[in-house]
Amino acid sequence: MSEQVIEVPKQHQIALKKVLSPIHIWGLGVGIVLVGEYMGWNFSVAKGGALGSLIACWVIGLLYTCVAMIDSEVTSTVAAAGGQYTQAKHIIGPLMAFNVALYLVLAYTMLEAADATVFGDLLQEVAGNFGVANLDPKPFVFLCIIFLAWLNYRGVFVTLTFNFVITAFAFIAIILVFFGVSPWSPGVVLHHADLIHGLPYGWIGIIAAFQFGMWYYLGIEGTCQAAEECRSAARSIPLGTMSGMITLVIAASLTWYICSGLLPWEYLGQATTPLYDAARVTNSTWMQVIMFVATVFSNLASANGCINDASRAWFSLSRDRYMPPVFGAVHPHYRTPYRSILFLIPIAVSFAFTNLLDQIITFSILSGLLGYTFMSINMVRFRRLWPLGSIHRGYIHPFHPLPAVMLFLLCVTVYFATYLGYGGQLLSIMAFFIVASLWFSFHRYQYVKRGDQFTMPWPRPKGY
Amino acid sequence: MAKAHFVPKIQSKLGQFVDCILILVLVYVSLYAPLFMQGKDNGNSSNSSQKVTWQSLNQNTYEAGQWKKLGYTPQQAQPIIQTRFEYSISWPVLGLTALVIIGYYVFMLKISDKEYREVIREKFGDRP
Incomplete structure (x- = not known):
C-alpha cells in the first residue's frame, strides 16, 4: 500500500439545490409508502388472517416509529444525500456504509420496478373491463419509469411538489372512502362480523404476517435521502418524517378497516389491488373511480420517490468512489444527480420485465430490514462516540436506548417471519450481500480515499 | 504535523464498467437463485372432484x-x-439462517471498525 504526504486540493463543486421544506419531506416519505396501503399489505392477511394482519400493522408500526425517531435524530445531525449511507460512513465504517447504500439502492429500485409493474397491470385490468382484451402492459411500465425519471432529472423541487400533490390525493381518497362506507353503521356496508374468523393459523400466523406487515410502512426512512436538499434539515426531516409516520398509521388502520369489512379474507390475502376491489363491491361508482385514480397516483408517487432516493444513494456511493465516480456528477443547471438517475432507468426497467414480482418485493423488504437492523446498532454507537452535548444535534429523540433496543428485537422477529415464508430467498439475499461485502473489502476499497470520507465538522469520536 | 494520506489507485474506464456489471450480475443471480431452491412456500391447495x-x-x-x-x-x-400455508420449522435450517445473518453482521462490523480507525487516523491524526 503506497502512502505519501499530499495536500488535498480545495475544489469548487456544484452542489445539490437546497429548496425542500417539510411538506416535500412528507410527500417523499408518505409518497413512497402509501402505495403499500393500495397493494401489498394484504398479503399479511393470507399469512395470518385479518386479525393477524391488524396486529402486524400495529406491531410493525411500532418498529417504524422507532425507525422514524432514530432517523430524525441522526439525519437532522448528518444532513447529507445518501441518508443512512452517510450516517454509516461517519459512525460505523466504510464496509457498513457500502452495504447500507446497496440496501437503499436495491430496495428503492426494486420497489420502483414493482410499482411500475402494478401500474401496468392495473391499466391492463381496467382496459379489460372496457372491452380491450390482452392490452400489453410493458409499454406503459416503460413510459411510467421514463416519465418519472425525466421529472427527477429536471429538478427535485418540481419532483417532490408533484409527489406531495398526488400523495395527498391518495391519502384523502382513503379518508373519503372510509366515510363513504358508513363506519358508524356496522352491518350496513361493512360486515366485519361476517368476514372475520379469528386467527386461521394461530399465533404463529401473526408472526408470519409481520413480513408483509412491513409493506404498510416500507420506505418511510427514505426521507433522509433528501436531507442535503432541505432548506433546514434540522426542521424538515423530523417534522416531515414524524408527521408522515402518523399519516401512515392512520391510513393503514383505515385501509384495514375498509377492506376487512368488505372482502372475504381469503380473497383479500391474494388481491393485487385490495382498496380498488373493496370499492368495486360497494357498487358505488364514485368510490370505484376515486380508488382507481388514487391507486394509480399512489403507484406513481411511490415510483417517483424511489427514483429520487435510489439515485441519491447511488450518487453518494459514487461521490465517495465506493462505486465508479462517473455517477457522482451534479447537473450544472438542474442541480440533480442526473447520471445516477439515468443509469438506474434500464436497471429498474429490467427488474420490472423479469416477471419476478414476488422475489423483487421480498428482496426490497429484506434490504429494508437489513437497513433497520443497522439503524439500531448505529444509534447506540452514535450516542457513544458523540455523547449529548459534544456536537450540535438538530433533534434529540427521547427514551434512548429503548427505541434502538426495541427496533433490534422487532427486526429479529421479522427475520424469523421471513424465514417462515421465504427462507430460501432470505439465504440467497444474504449470500448476495456477503459476496458483495467481500468484493468491496478486497477489491473496491483500494479506489477509495480514506480521510475524505469523514466530512462532518465534528470532533474526534470518543474511543478512537 | 502533516497527515499521511492513503493514495487510492486510479481505476480504468473498463474496470469501472466491469464493477457496475458485476454488482448487477450478483443481484440477478440472487433474484433467480431461489427459483432453483426448495425454500419458497406458496401455500398448498387441495382440489377435490x-x-x-x-x-x-x-x-x-x-x-x-x-x-x-x-x-x-x-x-x-x-x-x-x-x-x-404450512409453518413448519426446520431447526437445522433455522440455525443455519441465524448463523449466516449473525456471521454477516459480525464480519461487517469487524472489518468496518478496522477501516474506520484508518479513516479517523487520517482525518484527525494519530490517537493522542
Missing part, C-alpha cells in the same frame, strides 16, 4: 355474495379459499 358449493367451501351467505360481486364462481374461488 366433488361438486363445489359456497357451503362446501365454508363461505357464509354474505361472503358468497361478495365473491359473486368480485366475479367468482365456487369453482374459481376454490383454489384461493383452500390454499393454506
Whole structure:
C-alpha cells in the first residue's frame, strides 16, 4: 500500500439545490409508502388472517416509529444525500456504509420496478373491463419509469411538489372512502362480523404476517435521502418524517378497516389491488373511480420517490468512489444527480420485465430490514462516540436506548417471519450481500480515499 | 504535523464498467437463485372432484355474495379459499439462517471498525 504526504486540493463543486421544506419531506416519505396501503399489505392477511394482519400493522408500526425517531435524530445531525449511507460512513465504517447504500439502492429500485409493474397491470385490468382484451402492459411500465425519471432529472423541487400533490390525493381518497362506507353503521356496508374468523393459523400466523406487515410502512426512512436538499434539515426531516409516520398509521388502520369489512379474507390475502376491489363491491361508482385514480397516483408517487432516493444513494456511493465516480456528477443547471438517475432507468426497467414480482418485493423488504437492523446498532454507537452535548444535534429523540433496543428485537422477529415464508430467498439475499461485502473489502476499497470520507465538522469520536 | 494520506489507485474506464456489471450480475443471480431452491412456500391447495358449493367451501351467505360481486364462481374461488400455508420449522435450517445473518453482521462490523480507525487516523491524526 503506497502512502505519501499530499495536500488535498480545495475544489469548487456544484452542489445539490437546497429548496425542500417539510411538506416535500412528507410527500417523499408518505409518497413512497402509501402505495403499500393500495397493494401489498394484504398479503399479511393470507399469512395470518385479518386479525393477524391488524396486529402486524400495529406491531410493525411500532418498529417504524422507532425507525422514524432514530432517523430524525441522526439525519437532522448528518444532513447529507445518501441518508443512512452517510450516517454509516461517519459512525460505523466504510464496509457498513457500502452495504447500507446497496440496501437503499436495491430496495428503492426494486420497489420502483414493482410499482411500475402494478401500474401496468392495473391499466391492463381496467382496459379489460372496457372491452380491450390482452392490452400489453410493458409499454406503459416503460413510459411510467421514463416519465418519472425525466421529472427527477429536471429538478427535485418540481419532483417532490408533484409527489406531495398526488400523495395527498391518495391519502384523502382513503379518508373519503372510509366515510363513504358508513363506519358508524356496522352491518350496513361493512360486515366485519361476517368476514372475520379469528386467527386461521394461530399465533404463529401473526408472526408470519409481520413480513408483509412491513409493506404498510416500507420506505418511510427514505426521507433522509433528501436531507442535503432541505432548506433546514434540522426542521424538515423530523417534522416531515414524524408527521408522515402518523399519516401512515392512520391510513393503514383505515385501509384495514375498509377492506376487512368488505372482502372475504381469503380473497383479500391474494388481491393485487385490495382498496380498488373493496370499492368495486360497494357498487358505488364514485368510490370505484376515486380508488382507481388514487391507486394509480399512489403507484406513481411511490415510483417517483424511489427514483429520487435510489439515485441519491447511488450518487453518494459514487461521490465517495465506493462505486465508479462517473455517477457522482451534479447537473450544472438542474442541480440533480442526473447520471445516477439515468443509469438506474434500464436497471429498474429490467427488474420490472423479469416477471419476478414476488422475489423483487421480498428482496426490497429484506434490504429494508437489513437497513433497520443497522439503524439500531448505529444509534447506540452514535450516542457513544458523540455523547449529548459534544456536537450540535438538530433533534434529540427521547427514551434512548429503548427505541434502538426495541427496533433490534422487532427486526429479529421479522427475520424469523421471513424465514417462515421465504427462507430460501432470505439465504440467497444474504449470500448476495456477503459476496458483495467481500468484493468491496478486497477489491473496491483500494479506489477509495480514506480521510475524505469523514466530512462532518465534528470532533474526534470518543474511543478512537 | 502533516497527515499521511492513503493514495487510492486510479481505476480504468473498463474496470469501472466491469464493477457496475458485476454488482448487477450478483443481484440477478440472487433474484433467480431461489427459483432453483426448495425454500419458497406458496401455500398448498387441495382440489377435490366433488361438486363445489359456497357451503362446501365454508363461505357464509354474505361472503358468497361478495365473491359473486368480485366475479367468482365456487369453482374459481376454490383454489384461493383452500390454499393454506404450512409453518413448519426446520431447526437445522433455522440455525443455519441465524448463523449466516449473525456471521454477516459480525464480519461487517469487524472489518468496518478496522477501516474506520484508518479513516479517523487520517482525518484527525494519530490517537493522542
